[in-house]
Amino acid sequence: MYNAGKIIIGLIIFLGLVTAPFWYNKGKASPPPKLEVGTQEKQCVEPTPFMKSSHMQLLNEWRDEVVRNGKRVYTSSTGKTYEMSLQNTCTKCHAKKTQFCDRCHTYMDSAPKCWDCHIAPVEPTATGQQAARSDK
């Protein structure tokens, strides 16, 4: 290889520059947000791990079933039935949108457009709501 020294040094500088953001932010990852569920209910429609990972797929499924197939009632894996409605079912428990939905979506830099149309719940004031469950 001609000019091996220059090339290798150049490559090292290049790699350093490309990975600079990672070095710059090393150890400074912002902690995951604390979420306020805002309900006494112990169990969501499906188990929590599934909801955490797949609530968006579930909501899409609900949307299609309600709007396109006219089916409104969901039987969950626990055997309970729910009305498939973001606005009338989800937000009844997740009544604190800014402290639940928004916190995590902001952290993940995800901007779902649900609330452009669906009306967000009126959030209870901090003093009025006691003993609401909070998730770490």
Next chain:
Amino acid sequence: MNSTRRRFLQVAGLSVLGLGVKPACDAMAAEPKVSVGPEALVGKRWAMIVDQKKCIKEEEGCKKCVDACHLTHNVPTIPNAKDEVKWIWQTSLEHAFPGTQSPVLDGYVKESLKNRPLIVLCNHCDNPPCVRVCPVQATFRRPDGIVMMDYHRCIGCRFCMAACPYGARSLNWRDPRPFIKTETMNREYPTRTRGVVEKCTFCFERLSKGLKPACVEACKEKCLIFGDLEDPKSEVSEVLRKNPSIQRKPHLGTRPQVYYIL
């Protein structure tokens, strides 16, 4: 181990069959996770009758059906007529039934009919032109005849508005939220967003809970009759059998399902 080609193919074939067993079993065993719900009104062909003879008995300026619908569905009240959004509204006889006027016959049309507004709304056509032109299938015809809107899919191209001969569709030219009063907002029903087309959906969300459309419920004179045309015992079928009725612009072949008794 000795193995013939025949034996090898047999084992391979059985293995492939075996792979298919589990998905097949799962599909058989899976309970339906979604259902229509026990109290839903189920019909085969939803239709509406506007009985104008009863409507004109109502006091002057009655807009109960319009108000009920627009409050139930968070339809914005936009002062600028160009940006107006409406699901059900009042119009004059010659606008609802254009081309039917004749200088000779007009003298014989009942005065009461001439001067009173008619109620018009989406006709939920059997052959809906809006559905044919929608490039993303955001509007579609349900098996029970309701011409539905899926706002999630609408791209706001307004082909459907151009196709609809009844002007039953409105585009949200601007964000509707500032034009919906917070205190009267129905928090159980969504609003729409800028850039989607909206229209009457025959209250599909109320039907699924066993309720009749909001406009039908609001009319004290029972001018609006809603029901299943496929059911010969339903009120709409009986009223249509007993009364002569007309539809809006039937010559266009859209087969509208809102009938008028004048």
